[in-house]
Amino acid sequence: MSELAGPARGYWSNVLRRLMRDRVALACILVLAVILLAAIFAPLVAPGDPFRASMLRRLRPIGTPGNLLGTDELGRDMLTRLIYGGRLSLFTGIVPVINAFAIGTFLGVFAGYSGGRANMAIMRTIDVFYAFPSVLLAIAISGALGAGIFNSIVSLTVVFVPPIARVAESVTTQVRSLDFVDAARASGAGALTIIRVHILGNVLGPVFVYATGLVSVSMILASGLSFLGLGTKPPEAEWGLMLNTLRTAIYAQPLVAALPGAMIFAVSICFNLFSDGLRQAMDVKL
């Protein structure tokens, strides 16, 4: 790249600049922003009431006047429910990753920094959870806890803590043995200061990139739990649950029945591509 020497830029402004040049990532951010904003401002954006059913207007096709995307099996407006559905779907998909990001980073940094027995205890416990396929673990826990949004978030948090803790632990262990950490320790910095200033600064980036990639899995799993009857309960609007209740409609209105899943797919693929772009922009190797 032949660029004129300008004022030195910070790391984050460089990351932002690289991200802005990545058209795919940019398009994904745009799509996600539209869906997220629509979900947040659903009462303002949505054309109707997500719960108003009408036995006379059941399973209308896409393009029906007054119901742009048709109606579901109870005659509720699909467009409205898809917009409202984003609220719970995004919430139950993103919150577990945020929780796991906090808990996993804490556990991983603690294990990596202290080493020795504490590391053994934490990492071997995490190995046990790793021994479950993630879908199975999510279903086991939320199946035992019972249906409900809270339980679904708890079970998915448990699913995502181990992988995040592993990444945090491995980065912490690498950073801990670097010279500048020794230098900080020699100059009298306490453990907390070293972790706050030197370790977290190096750990948070990679872990954050990794966590953004997990959101896609989390969205699929959270909606999957609702699809199975765990997670969100009717008559709430949630994409996975909508997909489940519309399952019987694949003969009458296949296109309408497939809509909620298309939303999950769109959000999931956008998060994956955004995560890939962010990884390249931040130059993180995992």
Add this chain to the structure above:
Amino acid sequence: MLQYLLRRFVYAIPIALGVSVVCFALVHISPGDPLASVLPPDASLEMQQIMRQVYGFDRPLPVQFGFWLWRALAGDLGVSIATGRPVAGEVWHAFGNTFMLAALAAAFGFSAGALLGLVAGYWRGGWIDRLASTLSIAGISVPHYWLGMVLAIVFSVQLNWLPATGAGPGGSADWTWDWAHVRFLVLPALTMSVIPLGIVARSVRALVGDILSQEFVDALRAKGLPESGIFLHILKNAAPTSLAVMGLQLGYLLGGSILIETVFAWPGTGFLLGNAILQRDLPLLQGTILVLAMFFVVLNLLVDVAQTWLDPRIKRA
């Protein structure tokens, strides 16, 4: 090698024990009296007494765990609340169906994924490479239960080529390997194969790229080895890691089949789990999950051993 095998085996024991602790805990994290969760609601007082004795709910948790594990090792996984039949038998029967589905999905997903990854890694930047990366991103991002519905819409509802649900004509439970039965397998297996296809393609592509950038490839080319010979070298070097990825994916297929089995009403372990969830049949839930998780632990062990056998340089602790 023998020493390694032994060490690897010993290392798997605490993991297996931990997995059984998690499974044991499932009944105890469920809200309410654990006795109520392993008994049908209309159980007689006498029955309650017997079950309390059998499960030992009046004793300390570690003792309970010991009893539970001892019975599980002997093949007694308790009795299903909903059907009253032993859980072990139900799981065993369903596991066969799931294995069939997962094996078919794996066979297709792995071979297509490996082929795609090989070609994409060898001709980097070509159209196949772009197709491979698009497919792998789509494969890992697609909610597979939705993909199953879409495939059912296209191939069952619109084209009427394949059945949408079930595991045999007329809902019969007996499986035979003829087209009348196998056609029920096609859609669920195809749906299931998408995730491993994407992941295998992605890892093989990265592996092949890595191998091609190593110096020994240049040396081989310099001494005049034809490209077909180089291809063999790539295969040989990519095999151990690819096999490890595939082994893990097979485990994920077996353990993660629940959503797809629900969509296609395929009578496997996932379907069993779905029923257990709907009817809050905790012994069935616990038993199925224990069997699937243990299978995953054993599979991981086998993958590690196979990987070391193929490439003795990897002797992991």
